[in-house]
Amino acid sequence: MHSGEPASLRSRVRAPAIYVAALVFAVALVVRFRSQGGPYFELPQTVQDHVSLQRYPSADAIVLSRNAAKLLPRGATVTVLLPSEAPTYDVTHYLTGVGLMPHQIVIAQNLDRRPDYVLALREPLDHPAYELMAEVEGGRIYRVRR
Amino acid sequence: MSDLLGFAAFLLLPLIGIGIWRLDVVRRLPLPARLSAALAAGILITTIVMATLSLFGIQWNRTKLFVVLGIVACAGVLVGRSAPSAASKDAEKIPPSRPQPTVPWKLLMLVFVMLTAYGLMTARESAGDLHFFWGPKAVRFFRAGKIDADYLRRPDYQPAHPDYPPLLPLLYAWSHTLSSGTFSWTAAVASTLLFLFGSVFLIHGASGDGPGALLVAATLSYAYAVGFAAGGADPPLIFFETLTLVAVMFLNEERGSDVLAALGLCGAAWTKIEGATFAIAVVLALLLVRRDWKRTLRIAAAPALLLGAWVVFVRVAHLLELYRGAAMDVYWKALIPTLRTVAGTATYELFGLPWIVPVVLLLLARNRRAATLPAVVAVLTLAVSIFFYIHLPDPTWWILASAPRVLLTPLLALLVGALAAWHPRPI
Numbered sequence: 001m002h003s004g005e006p007a008s009l010r011s012r013v014r015a016p017a018i019y020v021a022a023l024v025f026a027v028a029l030v031v032r033f034r035s036q037g038g039p040y041f042e043l044p045q046t047v048q049d050h051v052s053l054q055r056y057p058s059a060d061a062i063v064l065s066r067n068a069a070k071l072l073p074r075g076a077t078v079t080v081l082l083p084s085e086a087p088t089y090d091v092t093h094y095l096t097g098v099g100l101m102p103h104q105i106v107i108a109q110n111l112d113r114r115p116d117y118v119l120a121l122r123e124p125l126d127h128p129a130y131e132l133m134a135e136v137e138g139g140r141i142y143r144v145r146r
Numbered sequence: 147m148s149d150l151l152g153f154a155a156f157l158l159l160p161l162i163g164i165g166i167w168r169l170d171v172v173r174r175l176p177l178p179a180r181l182s183a184a185l186a187a188g189i190l191i192t193t194i195v196m197a198t199l200s201l202f203g204i205q206w207n208r209t210k211l212f213v214v215l216g217i218v219a220c221a222g223v224l225v226g227r228s229a230p231s232a233a234s235k236d237a238e239k240i241p242p243s244r245p246q247p248t249v250p251w252k253l254l255m256l257v258f259v260m261l262t263a264y265g266l267m268t269a270r271e272s273a274g275d276l277h278f279f280w281g282p283k284a285v286r287f288f289r290a291g292k293i294d295a296d297y298l299r300r301p302d303y304q305p306a307h308p309d310y311p312p313l314l315p316l317l318y319a320w321s322h323t324l325s326s327g328t329f330s331w332t333a334a335v336a337s338t339l340l341f342l343f344g345s346v347f348l349i350h351g352a353s354g355d356g357p358g359a360l361l362v363a364a365t366l367s368y369a370y371a372v373g374f375a376a377g378g379a380d381p382p383l384i385f386f387e388t389l390t391l392v393a394v395m396f397l398n399e400e401r402g403s404d405v406l407a408a409l410g411l412c413g414a415a416w417t418k419i420e421g422a423t424f425a426i427a428v429v430l431a432l433l434l435v436r437r438d439w440k441r442t443l444r445i446a447a448a449p450a451l452l453l454g455a456w457v458v459f460v461r462v463a464h465l466l467e468l469y470r471g472a473a474m475d476v477y478w479k480a481l482i483p484t485l486r487t488v489a490g491t492a493t494y495e496l497f498g499l500p501w502i503v504p505v506v507l508l509l510l511a512r513n514r515r516a517a518t519l520p521a522v523v524a525v526l527t528l529a530v531s532i533f534f535y536i537h538l539p540d541p542t543w544w545i546l547a548s549a550p551r552v553l554l555t556p557l558l559a560l561l562v563g564a565l566a567a568w569h570p571r572p573i
Contacts, residue, residue, distance in 0.1 A: 010510045010512075014357065014507065014568065015251075018360055019357070023254075025364040028495075029261045030261070032270075032495075033261075033264065044268055046269065047269045047276065048269060048277065050269045058274060098303065099281040100277075107302045
């Protein structure tokens with residue numbers, strides 16, 4: 001196919017076919033965004049807010065870690081977990097904390113290592129070595145009993 | 147404010163890479179494609195500077211980076227100015243196949259820019275990996291003012307893939323350098339828009355195919371949303387891969403196209419392990435299809451050197467090493483279930499439309515042979531993905547979590563092939 005050559009049926013079909021496909025993709029995107037739930041025209045609290053209709057614990061981990069970063073002392077050891085997942089905690093929760101609490105030392109979710117603080121997502125933590133320090137948006141902050 | 151500054155850091159990158167405009171092949175491209183090429187060069191220069199300073203034990207900070215990268219930018223501007231102006235070369239711009247009504251595809255393109263921007267800014271496309279490891283690495287690197295091997299070695303952070311290539315954490319650390327006190331997660335997600343439409347501009351600029359570029363924009367916008375790619379490594383990976391494919395397919399035989407192809411491979415290999423497999427696939431495809439050893443060597447040398455440097459660092463720093471993963475046990479019994487699961491994921495929740503459209507366009511095209519090279523790349527990268535998956539006895543969860551993003555590379559290669567088959571000039 002070269003400039004000036006009479007356009008064949010195939011080449012005449014090409015652009016309209018692409019436009020139709022593009023419209024289908026556009027509609028599919030709109031439907032997808034709608035299915036992810038509202039609010040639709042507000043800036044989200046975290047970049048994980050609407051990745052699913054059901055809010056992921058990771059979004060709470062972001063909010064909780066952000067809040068805890070202001071309350072916890074520098075250099076304290078801390079971990080982030082969803083208590084009901086014990087003993088096989090989702091590692092992504094404490095990994096999320098690593099980027100949001102740069103002044104603290106975020107460690108893996110092994111309470112036998114007795115981190116100074118535990119950030120419990122959504123649910124209370126029932127552990128004899130820890131006591132509630134604060135309840136903040138996203139969950140609770142526990143400190144080790146001394 | 148930190149979000150604006152964090153995003154501004156990405157907008158400064160084309161200035162840092164503007165020296166690439168010196169190349170004839172870049173000067174002939176329309177402005178959006180030229181800016182995209184400069185963005186690619188800027189990312190690579192910035193991250194290599196940060197890595198080199200780190201290697202020599204020089205902690206980076208805002209002042210040091212501004213001085214070094216400012217000198218690079220000034221040199222780039224001077225180099226660009228000493229070349230003939232792009233305006234005088236207008237007549238040499240690549241012609242479209244035939245006069246095409248531009249309004250429909252431009253309008254529709256705008257629709258996808260807006261839809262993607264909406265999806266990004268309302269947190270509907272974000273990659274989990276941004277918060278799990280890309281972002282944390284960036285924050286730690288920024289705080290340490292270097293590639294922090296001590297942090298990467300700590301047992302607590304092993305699930306965060308310490309040996310993954312450094313480009314994205316360094317790029318985000320650069321953004322953090324400008325946003326200062328707080329890392330902007332929003333800016334990291336928003337940068338996806340630059341990478342996505344950077345890819346589209348490169349394809350449009352090099353091929354002159356407006357509707358074709360629209361197809362790429364529509365397909366990638368949709369696939370990124372389904373794959374939750376935003377803020378992860380896949381948007382920059384696909385951006386660099388696009389640069390390579392565009393250079394070898396549409397700018398073939400033009401002076402400087404090998405430099406662009408190598409630049410794309412360098413970026414891809416330094417972004418993700420999958421980028422290294424893409425680089426190998428491109429090299430094999432060039433050898434099989436073009437049979438030009440010299441040219442292939444020219445394109446492959448720099449990325450091989452760059453990736454080799456990272457692998458040496460990984461070994462010297464005693465980081466976990468996944469580059470030997472291919473030597474692990476293979477579970478051939480998992481092949482059929484893997485193929486079935488990958489096929490299911492490849493539908494992108496839209497009956498496979500992202501694949502069907504380019505395949506139909508390819509079948510309708512007269513110059514199907516022109517699509518051979520990207521088709522070989524698509525097949526090889528798909529095969530390598532399957533090969534990696536069958537290193538687990540039951541990779542179902544892994545496939546469901548990653549395939550929509552991993553398949554973006556073969557999908558891009560197929561799209562480029564479908565466009566090449568309609569390209570007016572012999573390829």
